[in-house]
Amino acid sequence: MEGHPLALHDVMFIPALVAQASDEQNKKWLRRAQRREIVGCYAQTELGHGSNLRKLETTATYDVSTQEFVLHTPQITSLKWWPGGLGKSSNYAVVVANMIVKEKHLGPHSFLVQLRDEITHQSLKGITVGDIGPKLSFNAIDNGFLGFDNYRIPRTNLLMRHSRVEPDGTYVKPPHAKINYSAMVRVRSHMATGQGNFLAQALTIAVRYSTVRRQGFIESGEQEVKVLDYQTQQHRLFPSIAKAYAFTFAGYETIRLYEQLLKEVDTGNVSLMADLHALTSGLKSVVTHQTAQGIEQARMACGGHGYSQASYISEIFGVAVGGCTYEGENMVMLLQLARYLVKSVEQIKAGESGKLGPLVAYLAVKVDGVDLEKGVEEYMKAFQHVSRLQTWKASEKFLKLLKSGEKREVAWNKSSVELTRASRLHTRLYIAETFKRSVQEVADPRLKEVLTDLLHLHVNYELLDMATYALEDGFLSSSQLDYVRDQLYFYLAKIRPNAVSLVDSWEFSDMQLRSVLGRRDGNVYENLVAWAKASPLNKTDVLPSVEKYLKPMMNSKL
Numbered sequence: 001m002e003g004h005p006l007a008l009h010d011v012m013f014i015p016a017l018v019a020q021a022s023d024e025q026n027k028k029w030l031r032r033a034q035r036r037e038i039v040g041c042y043a044q045t046e047l048g049h050g051s052n053l054r055k056l057e058t059t060a061t062y063d064v065s066t067q068e069f070v071l072h073t074p075q076i077t078s079l080k081w082w083p084g085g086l087g088k089s090s091n092y093a094v095v096v097a098n099m100i101v102k103e104k105h106l107g108p109h110s111f112l113v114q115l116r117d118e119i120t121h122q123s124l125k126g127i128t129v130g131d132i133g134p135k136l137s138f139n140a141i142d143n144g145f146l147g148f149d150n151y152r153i154p155r156t157n158l159l160m161r162h163s164r165v166e167p168d169g170t171y172v173k174p175p176h177a178k179i180n181y182s183a184m185v186r187v188r189s190h191m192a193t194g195q196g197n198f199l200a201q202a203l204t205i206a207v208r209y210s211t212v213r214r215q216g217f218i219e220s221g222e223q224e225v226k227v228l229d230y231q232t233q234q235h236r237l238f239p240s241i242a243k244a245y246a247f248t249f250a251g252y253e254t255i256r257l258y259e260q261l262l263k264e265v266d267t268g269n270v271s272l273m274a275d276l277h278a279l280t281s282g283l284k285s286v287v288t289h290q291t292a293q294g295i296e297q298a299r300m301a302c303g304g305h306g307y308s309q310a311s312y313i314s315e316i317f318g319v320a321v322g323g324c325t326y327e328g329e330n331m332v333m334l335l336q337l338a339r340y341l342v343k344s345v346e347q348i349k350a351g352e353s354g355k356l357g358p359l360v361a362y363l364a365v366k367v368d369g370v371d372l373e374k375g376v377e378e379y380m381k382a383f384q385h386v387s388r389l390q391t392w393k394a395s396e397k398f399l400k401l402l403k404s405g406e407k408r409e410v411a412w413n414k415s416s417v418e419l420t421r422a423s424r425l426h427t428r429l430y431i432a433e434t435f436k437r438s439v440q441e442v443a444d445p446r447l448k449e450v451l452t453d454l455l456h457l458h459v460n461y462e463l464l465d466m467a468t469y470a471l472e473d474g475f476l477s478s479s480q481l482d483y484v485r486d487q488l489y490f491y492l493a494k495i496r497p498n499a500v501s502l503v504d505s506w507e508f509s510d511m512q513l514r515s516v517l518g519r520r521d522g523n524v525y526e527n528l529v530a531w532a533k534a535s536p537l538n539k540t541d542v543l544p545s546v547e548k549y550l551k552p553m554m555n556s557k558l
């Protein structure tokens, strides 16, 4: 769980080579990387800049006389800072640097750079590299820093699948300005399934423990109840079970889209890039945020024992919450999606609704009301309505400020909270729709029935959570919201008998979960005692600190 020092080799280094190095370059590097003859990482973020890539300070200046790039980090803030696996494990890196050719700044480009000797593993001359120190989590990964002192690499180490620098310094542009960002888009496409998996682990622990833990009574009786029978406990855990499934389904779709994008880019078609960038920016932000919230609720649902490291939930939280920051800070990424949404509104206003992509076509279609009792399709229309309402409101606010003479960037900043709200609602609609589509495709009738219950729980929970938007313009009445509440409580109770099976179906082994509370056999109490006895503090009855500190204090006459 604490991560693996070679994780970034597989997660970003190899994918960056696959997507950005030419076939000829990959003949030299890819097989070696796949065989782990060389170990690499993805070094982009700097001490002074992570979000704003256009301001990266590391430069790669082309020297036409030697046909080399000179890599340089001119000041402290230019040091690469954060890349996973960079500090100690990697001997190579894909380094993102601002490329300068014939004094022209050509923006961020990726280079393959050797950092350490392949035999001795010592850092090479001109390179300063090390570990950045302990973090909230991921402490088995050596996130590192990296500086270059006019460090030279061959021209051919610029990754040249999409753009090139010829020996004489002629620059051949890529087919899309942001094609060099593909390694990030890839990870973002995988994050919904990855985060769904973290959420699923925490829920497995909390749900299993909630069937072992007995406390209090619902009705007076002989035996105290399992805490999972409390409606509040179900409300804490079951909507997150639905989300873990929903995120996984949404993630499968974005992974498929990314694979399709890779193929299309190779044939020169970059039309999917903007859509996938917008979609994955929103999805990574909503999913990581909701996952962190869900894991924290799972921890609290385990009461005091949830706070013990024996639960292992705090470890899962630490790793998962990193996703709110890495691969693009969540607010920054929500604002990327918002750009796309505002552009869509502008297209509609210009009478070009026909040009809208399938995921935003609903922004042009007004719905007057819904009959929620007719089922999930009507809920989808309600989600569309609230997302459309907020997207139009936020866009109009921005466009009005622009019209009043504000600079574009200032108008944007003044509208940004509303814009991020629109992005979240749009993404939650997408998650609900992929959940619905995925459940429709399930062939096994018994499985379909249980997943349909989860889908119903999800749409009722989500709609209630968005109620302010739906009430704002009278789209939903308070009696409709009462119906949503009743449905929510109905599905909590309906899911209860299947709750343990739903988490067991994820098939985490005890070794994976590392949790005393979430043990498959349910023998929690005896193992908690064994776990406590194994604490290093219990190795001796009396600690050395007693002689050193306690006794002098206790014997003092003051």
Ligand SMILES: CCCCC/C=C\C/C=C\C/C=C\C/C=C\C/C=C\CC/C=C/C(=O)SCCNC(=O)CCNC(=O)[C@H](O)C(C)(C)COP(=O)(O)OP(=O)(O)OC[C@H]1O[C@@H](n2cnc3c(N)ncnc32)[C@H](O)[C@@H]1OP(=O)(O)O
Residues within 6 Å of the ligand: 003, 007, 008, 011, 042, 044, 045, 050, 051, 052, 053, 054, 084, 178, 181, 182, 184, 185, 186, 187, 190, 191, 193, 194, 195, 273, 274, 277, 325, 326, 327, 328, 329, 332, 336, 339, 340
């Ligand atoms: C088997 C695979 C496994 C994968 C597993 C991955 C995750 C699994 C989950 C859990 C993990 C499990 C175990 C853990 C193991 C390891 C940990 C995993 C990963 C951690 C590694 C982390 C790595 C990193 O963090 S790398 C650094 C990431 N950095 C960022 O994300 C920076 C964010 N900033 C940006 O991306 C950009 O600066 C920006 C915000 C997008 C702005 O870019 P800029 O150039 O300034 O452009 P703009 O002027 O704003 O926009 C111009 C125009 O371009 C459009 N645009 C921008 N980007 C893109 C793009 N990528 N594609 C297409 N279009 C783009 C933008 O929208 C705008 O368009 P417009 O003008 O039409 O509006």
Ligand SMILES: Cc1cc2nc3c(=O)[nH]c(=O)nc-3n(C[C@H](O)[C@H](O)[C@H](O)COP(=O)(O)OP(=O)(O)OC[C@H]3O[C@@H](n4cnc5c(N)ncnc54)[C@H](O)[C@@H]3O)c2cc1C
Residues within 6 Å of the ligand: 008, 042, 043, 044, 045, 048, 049, 050, 051, 052, 081, 082, 083, 084, 138, 143, 322, 325, 326, 327, 328, 329, 330, 331, 332, 335
């Ligand atoms: C666990 C972990 C692993 C990482 N792994 C890697 C790696 O392998 N390789 C790599 O290169 N990097 C890696 N990173 C770095 C990571 O990608 C960046 O930290 C991340 O992109 C955020 O950038 P930042 O640190 O500059 O945040 P900042 O941009 O400084 O964020 C600070 C605050 O400013 C706000 N903000 C910034 N810009 C804007 C804006 N335009 N509009 C509104 N608000 C804004 C943010 O929302 C945030 O609230 C990793 C980070 C972590 C935590």
